[in-house]
Amino acid sequence: MNTDLQKEFADYTKNLNAAGKDERIKTALTRAVHAYRSTVDETLQRFPHTPELAAEVRELKAEAVIKRDDLLRQAMESVERNKGKAFYAADKQAALALAREIIGKGKVVVKGKSMLGEELHLREDLEEYGNEVWETDLGEFILQLKHDRPMHILSPAIHVPREQVAEIFSKFFGKEVPPDIAQEVAVVKEFMRDKFFQADVGISGANVVAADTGAMVMIENEGNVRLATAAPPVHIVFVGVEKIVPTFQDAMKVAEVTWRYAQYGVPGYVSIITGPSKTGDIEKVTTYGAHGPKEFVVIFVDNGRSTMATEPEFSAALHCLRCGGCMYECPVFQVTAGHFGHTYLGGIGTVWTAFVAGGMEKAAPLAYTCLRCGRCVERCPMQINIPAMVGELRKRIVNGEGLGKEEVSQEEAS
Amino acid sequence: MAVEMKLPPVLDIIRSNIVKYGNPLALKGGEVAAWAKSLNLPAQGELLFYTGGEYQLLPYIDTLVKTMTKVDQASKGFSLLMGVRNVLDKAGINAEKMYASVLAKDKERYNTVCYKAAVILRQLGYELSYSGEHELYSGALLYELGYWDDLRAYAPKVANVIAQSGAKTIVCLSPHAAEVFKYVYPKLLPDFAFEIKTFVELVWEKRDLLPQVDYAAPVVIHDSCRLARELGIDEQLRDILTSVGVQQREALRNRKWTTCCGGPNKLLFPEISHEVAERRVNELTHTEAETILTSCPYCLSALENGNAANAGVEDLIEFLYRGVKP
Numbered sequence: 206m207n208t209d210l211q212k213e214f215a216d217y218t219k220n221l222n223a224a225g226k227d228e229r230i231k232t233a234l235t236r237a238v239h240a241y242r243s244t245v246d247e248t249l250q251r252f253p254h255t256p257e258l259a260a261e262v263r264e265l266k267a268e269a270v271i272k273r274d275d276l277l278r279q280a281m282e283s284v285e286r287n288k289g290k291a292f293y294a295a296d297k298q299a300a301l302a303l304a305r306e307i308i309g310k311g312k313v314v315v316k317g318k319s320m321l322g323e324e325l326h327l328r329e330d331l332e333e334y335g336n337e338v339w340e341t342d343l344g345e346f347i348l349q350l351k352h353d354r355p356m357h358i359l360s361p362a363i364h365v366p367r368e369q370v371a372e373i374f375s376k377f378f379g380k381e382v383p384p385d386i387a388q389e390v391a392v393v394k395e396f397m398r399d400k401f402f403q404a405d406v407g408i409s410g411a412n413v414v415a416a417d418t419g420a421m422v423m424i425e426n427e428g429n430v431r432l433a434t435a436a437p438p439v440h441i442v443f444v445g446v447e448k449i450v451p452t453f454q455d456a457m458k459v460a461e462v463t464w465r466y467a468q469y470g471v472p473g474y475v476s477i478i479t480g481p482s483k484t485g486d487i488e489k490v491t492t493y494g495a496h497g498p499k500e501f502v503v504i505f506v507d508n509g510r511s512t513m514a515t516e517p518e519f520s521a522a523l524h525c526l527r528c529g530g531c532m533y534e535c536p537v538f539q540v541t542a543g544h545f546g547h548t549y550l551g552g553i554g555t556v557w558t559a560f561v562a563g564g565m566e567k568a569a570p571l572a573y574t575c576l577r578c579g580r581c582v583e584r585c586p587m588q589i590n591i592p593a594m595v596g597e598l599r600k601r602i603v604n605g606e607g608l609g610k611e612e613v614s615q616e617e618a619s
Numbered sequence: 620m621a622v623e624m625k626l627p628p629v630l631d632i633i634r635s636n637i638v639k640y641g642n643p644l645a646l647k648g649g650e651v652a653a654w655a656k657s658l659n660l661p662a663q664g665e666l667l668f669y670t671g672g673e674y675q676l677l678p679y680i681d682t683l684v685k686t687m688t689k690v691d692q693a694s695k696g697f698s699l700l701m702g703v704r705n706v707l708d709k710a711g712i713n714a715e716k717m718y719a720s721v722l723a724k725d726k727e728r729y730n731t732v733c734y735k736a737a738v739i740l741r742q743l744g745y746e747l748s749y750s751g752e753h754e755l756y757s758g759a760l761l762y763e764l765g766y767w768d769d770l771r772a773y774a775p776k777v778a779n780v781i782a783q784s785g786a787k788t789i790v791c792l793s794p795h796a797a798e799v800f801k802y803v804y805p806k807l808l809p810d811f812a813f814e815i816k817t818f819v820e821l822v823w824e825k826r827d828l829l830p831q832v833d834y835a836a837p838v839v840i841h842d843s844c845r846l847a848r849e850l851g852i853d854e855q856l857r858d859i860l861t862s863v864g865v866q867q868r869e870a871l872r873n874r875k876w877t878t879c880c881g882g883p884n885k886l887l888f889p890e891i892s893h894e895v896a897e898r899r900v901n902e903l904t905h906t907e908a909e910t911i912l913t914s915c916p917y918c919l920s921a922l923e924n925g926n927a928a929n930a931g932v933e934d935l936i937e938f939l940y941r942g943v944k945p
């Protein structure tokens with residue numbers, strides 16, 4: 206077989222070079238990097254136990270990768286025990302099929318921000334199936350209207366300045382929205398409020414899942430996740446299998462480290478959801494669907510993660526908390542934003558692209574964009590050795606080796 | 620099942636040059652070793668002076684990059700099996716002419732870096748040997764670009780030349796060479812048991828003997844990624860400058876947090892590389908230092924390129940040589 210990557214490189218390079226010349230990206234990123242560093246420096250001083258906690262999280266994440274099959278089983282049992290429904294999707298197709306089956310057509314869906322959602326193209330697929338789907342995170346909503354993709358995993362619309370937001374909103378709402386951030390926020394709030402209460406289904410991701418309790422932990426600032434997961438009668442969680450850790454206590458540790466490095470300082474909201482809404486207030490009879498959703502569904506998605514887990518050179522990439530710290534430290538990302546990426550962004554995104562969202566062909570130009578300078582590792586709370594992984598990817602690209610060879614050779618051996 | 624991935628031709632140009640000619644740009648051994656003529660360094664000795672030809676090839680990199688951007692990397696005419704000269708011919712560019720077009724003053728400057736380094740070390744009392752025109756490039760780029768199988772085949776040739784010098788210790792001018800010798804070679808060649816040192820370390824050990832540098836304006840160190848993060852050398856650079864009596868400024872992002880110069884992806888993404896370099900120069904000149912010092916050939920070249928601010932950019936070797944009267 207022969208794969209011609211030259212066109213892939215050429216198209217990618219053109220796009221990357223254009224991004225590199227975009228002053229808006231540079232201005233936005235310069236501000237964002239500055240803000241990120243000062244918030245994180247300040248909160249690390251205020252909470253000096255964080256690096257030690259991060260070290261604990263590294264250990265427990267590494268353990269979790271080893272025990273992944275058990276943890277998945279436990280987590281699914283816990284969800285069922287809590288009267289939720291748990292599903293496992295081996296790949297993207299399976300995940301989307303489940304979503305279509307559970308949600309059906311003609312529904313209004315409100316959705317929280319989720320990288321897994323991006324990976325699956327979940328919104329687009331549900332829309333195509335005949336649903337009305339709203340991104341409720343402000344940044345994602347802007348991109349939904351702009352038909353654009355996220356340029357940072359936490360601040361997806363990092364590259365869109367307020368003036369452009371005003372233009373987009375004025376067009377969509379059919380009225381003049383001034384380039385004033387407070388007014389821009391207000392107009393979306395008013396619009397979204399109705400959607401939350403009209404919606405048939407709320408969709409969210411989860412930052413971490415505790416296998417013992419089936420607790421889904423979600424970190425956010427806007428409050429949209431609270432509303433999207435509480436107001437509609439059905440709540441569906443899409444979560445990657447790598448997010449499962451053994452205990453509730455472990456999950457709290459992961460959550461704290463995540464928000465500290467994800468520039469939340471202290472996050473506005475941390476939601477812990479374990480099952481459908483219920484009450485026993487009348488005659489102690491448990492009845493589901495009190496104020497919150499009557500139905501609670503969790504779809505655990507693999508989609509290449511197990512393959513990553515079987516590769517010793519790459520399995521640590523599963524420890525990623527998606528804090529985004531590495532991207533702010535990346536000299537290339539600082540001038541190109543998510544154009545150095547393909548769904549997943551930057552150096553760590555290169556590895557994720559190879560395994561779960563695009564394959565080697567999409568990962569190859571990214572792998573050669575990486576400077577392998579190693580500053581991301583200094584920042585990364587999980588100390589993921591991204592440059593080493595990128596080196597290994599390059600070797601495989603050059604040799605035309607695929608991924609998941611460990612698994613294959615085990616099969617061959619048996 | 621192996622899949623043949625057709626990659627941009629510049630990668631294969633570099634690869635085949637290293638494998639065939641022992642130098643990423645196919646420079647000839649005589650060209651690479653020309654700087655050493657007047658020094659009469661012995662071919663054998665315990666301490667081997669290793670240039671890897673890296674400073675010597677700097678003046679040609681930009682010409683190659685410029686040429687490559689003219690070659691339509693996506694066109695069908697370029698196969699993986701074509702060497703540099705073929706590709707250049709195909710693009711209507713004559714390799715000899717391209718190399719001849721490099722500015723004499725650049726050639727002169729980068730060639731003398733090796734000379735200056737050798738003079739400094741000798742003045743500090745180190746007895747150096749040098750493999751001259753037999754010296755081969757370390758192959759760091761084979762490792763960097765993913766050609767690990769080629770490196771496996773190539774490394775024994777390099778090791779052989781080194782072994783012939785009878786060296787116990789290798790002093791590398793480039794941190795890239797030091798890194799690949801220190802961390803990669805021993806995995807490929809179990810007998811590769813040389814002590815690996817950088818120029819910076821040897822100078823640091825005898826920094827008290829360094830002549831003062833008469834330079835009134837402040838300087839700022841650009842820590843190279845390899846040196847600071849892989850080899851853990853950062854404080855030594857400051858110590859050396861303190862010893863020669865020079866004022867130093869510190870960039871906001873330095874030592875382990877240093878910002879990359881953009882050099883590593885220059886071959887494939889010259890525009891982005893340039894952008895990154897310019898921003899790093901800005902970070903460095905923000906300190907109001909007049910001269911930027913670095914200790915890596917690729918940093919030197921990248922920062923010179925991104926030097927829109929017109930600051931002075933020198934290698935530590937060049938800077939220390941200011942104090943030396945040979």
Ligand code: SF4
Nearest residue numbers: 525526528529531585
């Ligand atoms: S690789 Fe590390 S720094 Fe980057 S997003 Fe993941 S956890 Fe954060």
